[in-house]
Amino acid sequence: MKKVIALCACLLGFLSTSAIVTYTKSNGGWFGYKHVEQQTWNNGDSHLHCVDPGWTRCRVTSVNMILPSGEVIVFDENLMNTIDAVVMRSVTESNPNGNFIYDNKLFVRYKYNVDKNKLKVEVMTLDEARAEGYNV
């Protein structure tokens, strides 16, 4: 029993360490990207890079995000598309950077550089946003 509890604690500890999901779309083509790569670190953070014109979709491999309540949010393609749609509507010439809270659970920060044609989006829990100084 102790072993099971210890294993669960370790597993939860591993899962809840962190999970900031970042995706970057840079110099993309009309129909997709040439390079689509996702890096995931031991602490759970994950970064999806989509670069240069090509034919591959900018799709994320699912990442688990653990909320302080213990709820697990699966950051998958559907969630990425939903958040991305909000980002796409939010970016304007006068406001290329910004942030918003999604579904009262996730903090989304975005930045677009028109000269590099590079869009960077970071998705994190509200706790992680607070740790970065945001009053959310």
Place this chain on the structure above:
Amino acid sequence: MFKTKNMKKIILFVFAFIAIKSIANNGDTRLLAAPTWTKVVKENGGIFGYKYVNQDPPNPSGNQSLLCATPGWHRCRFNSTAIVVGGGTVGLTSEDFEAIDAKVMSSITETEPSGILVYNAYTVKYKYNVNSNKIKYKIFNQDEVNAGLSNAEVED
């Protein structure tokens, strides 16, 4: 006698010229202009639009083009509500152009990046170069197709 004959010829020529120009100004410019194409080029656009959007008005031969390039904030579209296609004939509206553009975009695939499609009475020839991220298409009306103008490949 010689002078009178020449005078008559000159007067006839002037009248003919005025008559043809008058007809042309009343709408049928095909008398003066050979039917040609409308060209659209979208090159290296950004996620949110283009820096440069340049529309060349129809020239005397009927050509017109829309060139959009470099990441920016402008939409790639014609200014006018009615788009001139071929020899000055008003045929396409901006809604038609958007429909053609959408049709071109949905037709391009990795295995078939170039091709031809038909939209109402117009024939559209398109080509996409993935390396330069450049889409180019030409819109021909039926007269232009009949004249063989749509037979040539869309150049890079």
